Amino acid sequence: MKNILTKEMIRRKSFCIFCMISILLPLTYQIYLNMGNQSGMATLYWLCRYWFYLCAVLTVAVYICLSSSLLEDVDETIAGCRGSGYYQRKGLGRFLVVFILSQAIVFLMMEFVAVRNDATGYALPMLPKMFLCNLLLPLLICLLVGCVLAQWQNQHHSAIALIVFLVMSSPLAEMMLGNGENTNSWGTRLGYMLRHSFAIFYEEANWWPNEQVGLQTEWTRFAVQFFWILLCLGMLCLIKKRKLCISGCLLLACSVACLVYAQLPASTYRHYNSNTDFYLYKEQANGLQEAADIGYTIQDYDLKLDFGRQLKVEGTLVIKAEKPMDAFVFTLYRGYKLKSLESTQPITWSLQDDLVTIHTEKPTEQLSITLQYQGYNNLFYSNMDGAMLPGWFPWYPMAGEKQIYLNFETWNSEYNTYNRIEPAHIRLDVQAPFTLVSNLAQTSERVYEGESDSITIIGGYIEKTEDPVIANILPLNLSVTEERMVELVKDNYQSMCDAMEAYGLDQTLISDRKIILASADLSCNGTGGDVAIFSDYILTSDSGLGSFSNFTKALIIERNKSEVSMVIGGMGLSETPEETLESWSYFSDFPREDLSDAELQLVDLLDAAKDAGKEEQLVREIAAFLISEHEEADEEIFWKELSERYGTS
Numbered sequence: 001m002k003n004i005l006t007k008e009m010i011r012r013k014s015f016c017i018f019c020m021i022s023i024l025l026p027l028t029y030q031i032y033l034n035m036g037n038q039s040g041m042a043t044l045y046w047l048c049r050y051w052f053y054l055c056a057v058l059t060v061a062v063y064i065c066l067s068s069s070l071l072e073d074v075d076e077t078i079a080g081c082r083g084s085g086y087y088q089r090k091g092l093g094r095f096l097v098v099f100i101l102s103q104a105i106v107f108l109m110m111e112f113v114a115v116r117n118d119a120t121g122y123a124l125p126m127l128p129k130m131f132l133c134n135l136l137l138p139l140l141i142c143l144l145v146g147c148v149l150a151q152w153q154n155q156h157h158s159a160i161a162l163i164v165f166l167v168m169s170s171p172l173a174e175m176m177l178g179n180g181e182n183t184n185s186w187g188t189r190l191g192y193m194l195r196h197s198f199a200i201f202y203e204e205a206n207w208w209p210n211e212q213v214g215l216q217t218e219w220t221r222f223a224v225q226f227f228w229i230l231l232c233l234g235m236l237c238l239i240k241k242r243k244l245c246i247s248g249c250l251l252l253a254c255s256v257a258c259l260v261y262a263q264l265p266a267s268t269y270r271h272y273n274s275n276t277d278f279y280l281y282k283e284q285a286n287g288l289q290e291a292a293d294i295g296y297t298i299q300d301y302d303l304k305l306d307f308g309r310q311l312k313v314e315g316t317l318v319i320k321a322e323k324p325m326d327a328f329v330f331t332l333y334r335g336y337k338l339k340s341l342e343s344t345q346p347i348t349w350s351l352q353d354d355l356v357t358i359h360t361e362k363p364t365e366q367l368s369i370t371l372q373y374q375g376y377n378n379l380f381y382s383n384m385d386g387a388m389l390p391g392w393f394p395w396y397p398m399a400g401e402k403q404i405y406l407n408f409e410t411w412n413s414e415y416n417t418y419n420r421i422e423p424a425h426i427r428l429d430v431q432a433p434f435t436l437v438s439n440l441a442q443t444s445e446r447v448y449e450g451e452s453d454s455i456t457i458i459g460g461y462i463e464k465t466e467d468p469v470i471a472n473i474l475p476l477n478l479s480v481t482e483e484r485m486v487e488l489v490k491d492n493y494q495s496m497c498d499a500m501e502a503y504g505l506d507q508t509l510i511s512d513r514k515i516i517l518a519s520a521d522l523s524c525n526g527t528g529g530d531v532a533i534f535s536d537y538i539l540t541s542d543s544g545l546g547s548f549s550n551f552t553k554a555l556i557i558e559r560n561k562s563e564v565s566m567v568i569g570g571m572g573l574s575e576t577p578e579e580t581l582e583s584w585s586y587f588s589d590f591p592r593e594d595l596s597d598a599e600l601q602l603v604d605l606l607d608a609a610k611d612a613g614k615e616e617q618l619v620r621e622i623a624a625f626l627i628s629e630h631e632e633a634d635e636e637i638f639w640k641e642l643s644e645r646y647g648t649s
Helices: 002-010 013-035 040-066 075-082 086-117 127-150 155-168 171-176 186-197 219-239 241-263 276-281 482-502 548-559 563-571 577-589 597-612 615-627 632-646
Strands: 296-307 311-331 336-343 347-352 355-375 387-389 424-431 435-438 447-452 457-460 514-518 531-533 537-541
Touching: 013 086, 040 086, 040 127, 040 155, 086 127, 127 155, 127 219, 155 171, 186 219, 186 241, 219 241, 336 347, 424 435, 457 514, 482 514, 482 548, 531 548, 548 563, 548 615, 563 577, 563 597, 563 615, 577 597, 577 615, 597 615, 597 632, 615 632
Parallel strands: 296 424, 514 537
Antiparallel strands: 296 311, 311 355, 336 355, 347 355, 387 457, 424 447, 435 457, 531 537
């Protein structure tokens, strides 16, 4: 009977198509990528990008092949001597043989590409986990689903179920579900939960992978995949009723447990969540608002951080006031749920959105509090794979009412990268299963300590360096050696300092600082720029480090409030005055009636400077003022004097 079934399988076109596609197509594609000197992770990513479509074809092939016995009315005959579903089970075994062979070839080829093309070899031990989660398990699930549905007696219902499965696990469902405006509505939550239950494939395949954490290997993804595997195995056991009924029920119970685990709150990074906070904060005031003088600071942080499914924080804060006060406010992003807040003094506290308000019974100049909170942000992740926690984001308590999001009339909204705390003593005890780097000095294996105006933690697949300036690199997808990468980063940093000198600007605004590198996702999180300049370090991506406009934007927006200043600030300065002049001339290409008053003012200045032959002089004057320390009232005076000097209205 086995030989007969094997011959029957081989003669079927759907089985032959499965064999050819599952082996030849991925192998051919890998050879093509190898010829283009792609890295191991890049090769895996490009396979992930199109893996759903390959698996969809293979799933249909499995379903057609294994359901043929029902269509040809031979299933009853086989079942009479071998039991129900014998043809499908044995057929699945043949498919699994091809599956194992094809995946072994793909994996070995991918490792070969990594050995041949990767400059560091760093990715080699990381690739198996990424391969398992993003290629092997999704295809295995598709095989099992096709086998289970092929045994459904009603072929119309099984075909519909197959279509539903493929649609819900496709990129189409990814785009349509779980990304609504009202993220707190039950409809949006249910849509996200439904989509997450089918998220067996690599998501956001049109977006370049995060080089800090690799290709989406969170435990929540594994839990969803195990749910489908156990569900299918349980159903296969129940189909064979007699001996395996108990085993089938146990497998189904385990699958439900995996699904419940996958739906629990957890920090994961997906770019389609990038508009979540945009809708939360879209009603906030436009532009960067002047920070109010609150009369107190947090002068000491002693925090214990635990990175698991989400970030857990507990610790002590010491608040110091200029004079006795009985009310203190600090900002903590609403995604972090405050579990407790206590003090040696009698206090009461309340929570509203991102603001925590503490009231004391008596006015006091100093207040020590202990607190516990846990949670996450959709974009600034903090899980077992890595961390993207920039110092300007209130993932930790910041004294006063901070502006989390900036809304602009002249360009896209973005997170406020200008939040800072007053210089404070900071001590962190970090429990993390990954390599991390901080702006604070590492004093022991888990402890980071120092004084700074922020707390930044970047972690994942990173490599610390011995260089006094460059704190870390991201080696997962490097085409050059680690030593060469450090040199390139330092060269880019020096070019930024040289560009400041070309304008006659103060280099110390960006020089003599440590560089912390994050993935390019730092700029894709809606920040509008991936450079943040702090008192003692610069947080950036390697791509952002090569962009002088991002550096200058970080300086200009912080210091300027007038409309025309913000127009220029949104663009930043190019590396040379000549290039800046060219970028500003962009507005001259538009009809005057389509320009705002601020844009018209800039166009008139450029025209007047051109007539006088002083265009570069104008650029340098404006750049020097915008980056200088000044009051908001000085801006109107400056632009008025500049207009009078160049003869504009």
